[in-house]
Amino acid sequence: MTILSRPIPSKSFRSWRITAGNFEKRLCVQERTVEGLSKNKRIAHRLLYRETDFLRYRIIFSYNTLDYEMDPVKRHVAMKKRSRSSRIVLAVANSLQEIMCDWDTITLLFKDRSLATMSDLLAADSWKRLHECLSDTSTLTEASKAETEQKLVSESGVIKDVKCISSSHSGESGQENGLSYDMQQQQQLSFDAQDMCFIRIMSLWSWLHPLDTFVYLSLLIFALGCGVMRFFSFFLISLGAGFTYPFRPMSHEELQEFGERLCQLESYLGWRSPRHVVSSIISLALVKHVVLVLFPQLNLMDALESVLLPSLVSLLLYRGIFQIFCGVNLRVPVSAAAGTAFEEPVCPTTPCVVNDENEENGFLMSNDVEGTPATLDAHEKALHDELLPEGPFSEIITRCVKFASVSNGWATREKRRSGAVVFEKKSNYSGKTAVLVVANIPHANAGTLQHLLLDDPDFEDDKGSYAYQYDSLLERRASVKALGINERLVLTRYKTLQWGVAPREVLTWVSCANLFTPSQQEALGIRPDNGKGLLAFSQCGVACLDDFVTLPPSIASDGHERAVSHIYHIMGLEEADGSLTLHLCHDVDPKGNIPGTFQFYANKQHVKKTEAMMRLLSEIGPKPNIVRPYVNARDFIPFINRPVPRKNKKLSGEAPTCEHTRELPPADTVPDPEAERIVKSVVEGLLLRQWKLVLDKKGISLWSTVLPWCDKKAMKTVTFVPGATPRDLESVLADMSIAKRLARGVESRGEIKKVSDSISIFRTTFSSPVSGIDPREMVTREVTCYYPSLAKCAALGIPCSDGAKEGSIFLHVGEDATEELPPNPKYQRGRVFMSLAMAEEMEDKKGMRGIRVTRSASVDPGGSIPTAIVDGVLFLQWQEAARLADCIKEVAAARLKSL
Numbered sequence: 001m002t003i004l005s006r007p008i009p010s011k012s013f014r015s016w017r018i019t020a021g022n023f024e025k026r027l028c029v030q031e032r033t034v035e036g037l038s039k040n041k042r043i044a045h046r047l048l049y050r051e052t053d054f055l056r057y058r059i060i061f062s063y064n065t066l067d068y069e070m071d072p073v074k075r076h077v078a079m080k081k082r083s084r085s086s087r088i089v090l091a092v093a094n095s096l097q098e099i100m101c102d103w104d105t106i107t108l109l110f111k112d113r114s115l116a117t118m119s120d121l122l123a124a125d126s127w128k129r130l131h132e133c134l135s136d137t138s139t140l141t142e143a144s145k146a147e148t149e150q151k152l153v154s155e156s157g158v159i160k161d162v163k164c165i166s167s168s169h170s171g172e173s174g175q176e177n178g179l180s181y182d183m184q185q186q187q188q189l190s191f192d193a194q195d196m197c198f199i200r201i202m203s204l205w206s207w208l209h210p211l212d213t214f215v216y217l218s219l220l221i222f223a224l225g226c227g228v229m230r231f232f233s234f235f236l237i238s239l240g241a242g243f244t245y246p247f248r249p250m251s252h253e254e255l256q257e258f259g260e261r262l263c264q265l266e267s268y269l270g271w272r273s274p275r276h277v278v279s280s281i282i283s284l285a286l287v288k289h290v291v292l293v294l295f296p297q298l299n300l301m302d303a304l305e306s307v308l309l310p311s312l313v314s315l316l317l318y319r320g321i322f323q324i325f326c327g328v329n330l331r332v333p334v335s336a337a338a339g340t341a342f343e344e345p346v347c348p349t350t351p352c353v354v355n356d357e358n359e360e361n362g363f364l365m366s367n368d369v370e371g372t373p374a375t376l377d378a379h380e381k382a383l384h385d386e387l388l389p390e391g392p393f394s395e396i397i398t399r400c401v402k403f404a405s406v407s408n409g410w411a412t413r414e415k416r417r418s419g420a421v422v423f424e425k426k427s428n429y430s431g432k433t434a435v436l437v438v439a440n441i442p443h444a445n446a447g448t449l450q451h452l453l454l455d456d457p458d459f460e461d462d463k464g465s466y467a468y469q470y471d472s473l474l475e476r477r478a479s480v481k482a483l484g485i486n487e488r489l490v491l492t493r494y495k496t497l498q499w500g501v502a503p504r505e506v507l508t509w510v511s512c513a514n515l516f517t518p519s520q521q522e523a524l525g526i527r528p529d530n531g532k533g534l535l536a537f538s539q540c541g542v543a544c545l546d547d548f549v550t551l552p553p554s555i556a557s558d559g560h561e562r563a564v565s566h567i568y569h570i571m572g573l574e575e576a577d578g579s580l581t582l583h584l585c586h587d588v589d590p591k592g593n594i595p596g597t598f599q600f601y602a603n604k605q606h607v608k609k610t611e612a613m614m615r616l617l618s619e620i621g622p623k624p625n626i627v628r629p630y631v632n633a634r635d636f637i638p639f640i641n642r643p644v645p646r647k648n649k650k651l652s653g654e655a656p657t658c659e660h661t662r663e664l665p666p667a668d669t670v671p672d673p674e675a676e677r678i679v680k681s682v683v684e685g686l687l688l689r690q691w692k693l694v695l696d697k698k699g700i701s702l703w704s705t706v707l708p709w710c711d712k713k714a715m716k717t718v719t720f721v722p723g724a725t726p727r728d729l730e731s732v733l734a735d736m737s738i739a740k741r742l743a744r745g746v747e748s749r750g751e752i753k754k755v756s757d758s759i760s761i762f763r764t765t766f767s768s769p770v771s772g773i774d775p776r777e778m779v780t781r782e783v784t785c786y787y788p789s790l791a792k793c794a795a796l797g798i799p800c801s802d803g804a805k806e807g808s809i810f811l812h813v814g815e816d817a818t819e820e821l822p823p824n825p826k827y828q829r830g831r832v833f834m835s836l837a838m839a840e841e842m843e844d845k846k847g848m849r850g851i852r853v854t855r856s857a858s859v860d861p862g863g864s865i866p867t868a869i870v871d872g873v874l875f876l877q878w879q880e881a882a883r884l885a886d887c888i889k890e891v892a893a894a895r896l897k898s899l
Helices: 034-039 043-048 072-080 096-110 115-122 124-136 142-151 169-177 193-205 210-225 231-242 252-269 274-294 300-326 334-338 378-387 395-403 446-453 518-524 598-620 673-687 726-734 736-742 790-796 867-898
Strands: 003-010 016-022 027-032 057-061 087-093 363-365 411-415 421-426 433-441 474-482 487-494 504-516 536-543 564-574 580-589 641-643 692-697 700-706 713-722 746-754 759-766 776-786 809-816 831-843 849-860
Touching: 003 057, 003 096, 003 124, 016 096, 027 096, 057 096, 087 096, 193 210, 193 231, 210 231, 210 300, 378 395, 395 504, 395 518, 395 536, 395 564, 395 580, 433 598, 446 504, 446 536, 446 564, 446 580, 446 598, 504 518, 504 564, 580 598, 673 759, 673 776, 673 790, 673 809, 673 831, 673 849, 692 867, 700 867, 713 867, 726 736, 726 776, 726 809, 726 831, 726 849, 726 867, 736 746, 736 867, 776 831, 849 867
Parallel strands: none
Antiparallel strands: 003 087, 016 027, 027 057, 057 087, 363 641, 411 421, 421 433, 433 580, 474 487, 487 504, 504 536, 536 564, 564 580, 692 700, 700 713, 713 849, 746 759, 759 776, 776 809, 809 831, 831 849
């Protein structure tokens, strides 16, 4: 509801245009013009007007004909004859749909009232009671209007003229407090002049622009040396430095980092507008004078100026010296400290892995992955306007969030041993019993739920996705159509739930990836903004009409009956203790002739689905966000890190149907000169070197050597894996999700660039092993799949076992590619000069068929770690070779089981 808890007078009448209402009603809906929206960013304008004048739409009660005129000539005449009384703002919103809903309510309240009694409703007590009544009912009908008016107690001091409502300047602050966040809006992506000034000052103090900060520091030191450094002069110098932002445009990174700090600071201090800032300064000046009058002998200001100002200048100088000589990145964003990102991060034009110290492998930067949304026909445009109206949120989100709110008529059915609480209620959409399950998962966050729900981002029916793990009845998921990049029509098919009941399918308009900031959560009514920066993530959907779209023959099915999923809502709320509260809500009408117990079993299945999701979320653990904060726009691209589909990435994935035969890959049939060069270089540089045996234990041998280009020892491990094929090693190395399992300390591994079909650029990060040692990152150019022919093996000098066949040798090789990606200041850049993983199909001494796996690498971790320490951890490579062998055995066992 956008109706204010107290009517607010307004002096703003320019740059508004009327969209509904007329002078006869004394009511109208006004929309802010483009000129008015630009005025809202001016400091002078924000000082002179209230917060209700800055939103896009408003409903006003006014006797001024000026507020109802659209013709420029008549408006000019009306301006000369305008009344001196202020117009009264009754409701404000940024969404036309929301304001028009309350417009119907307000016009119904004022209907059939005479002009003499219209203002009766605007009395403070009357409006307060009216607002309470309206808060109890979501809509107002003719039937409820009489009941509502009966609740209003007649007052003795009824306002007979709008002038009586206008307050003096001294009472304005009390009226503004009456807003009580009624017009709470989502965090703005742009800043006004005051914000830009403060952001520039904060960036100067962080030495983001060293030359500018040096000039600013020189002025402060000069004022301090001349003895004129006072709070007033300090304020003027800082203000002047802040207003230099037009001469140096701010980068997206600067706006992201310091804009978030500014929002938190303003929220903490209560500086929501320049009016509050000026009020704070005036209050400080009054306190100063009161102290001076009461304690004339106490010169408090001089004492503070003599101590505080030199300390501030010294601190600024110290930060600059510390940054120059220690090479420390002082600009640590607030979002990084909290482990989440609230604003839209900076994305390079070339897809690459995000520089986040907790990033998950398998996710790519996605600036241009989705492209532009497809053109809509007239029917689709009408549906788009219905589901994605102008405003901060789509109808899909608002409908699902409102329905799934725990306070919206839900009754507790049971509390499960897993900790999940099950709620039920009779749905006004389906007429059936809807189910809501709420559970808390320790050590999880919004990023955890994103990784769970978005691992198949385009709904390509990836059988290896998490959806098939938490939903045992899921049979197929497919994206049929798109209203926007983030809104898709998704077909979901399910196996039969009961014997004798046909399997069901549903068509749902899904809003795929919605990350809500604290202010957005408060605007939606999810929870109040407690200032702790807790995020919420949601995936939700509403029903699609059967006649809207005809399924293409490739996915149409006569064996499934069409059910209607009125509400599909999965949401995770971050909690202050580091846990995640999961909400899962379903309202489904199964349609058709079904037993009465079907709905009970369906809801029971939703509970099991929630508990399976709880298990998976606990296993995944806290993850960084891979989507941006939600924006209601058709071309909104949600992904910061676009998930790579999990096809063929599970250890239990499908394998070739024949154990010892395979089709030669394209990399061998169509030679790649660059791949040939890398393979030859690595084979000659590593494989054909002289090695010294270090350890031979449990069938795994560890070797070392010193190479001319690095003072650190290179390593090699050799082991035999029975029952495996070269394809099994290829599958393991292609599954980047198990990189952490294969190597100790791996934080993430991801592909940042695809050079060709067989060559890719990878970035791998390693966590700090002990305190005091920086985390590492490596950038490599790798040939991911190379099956040399026997003739090629002979040319390269690769020794082959007796009875070797074509395609029986697999190579995965890499070389250093530091130049492909700029260093991340959070990490110490290391170098992998060469790396090799080779599988050769053969028989061991006992006649058992399998593969001999050879792993080798020449690495320099960088930094100042002594060579002796690096060589000392060489024995850890034996353990990694053992883990690699275990993974290969698991894949081989899964392959044999599927035969």
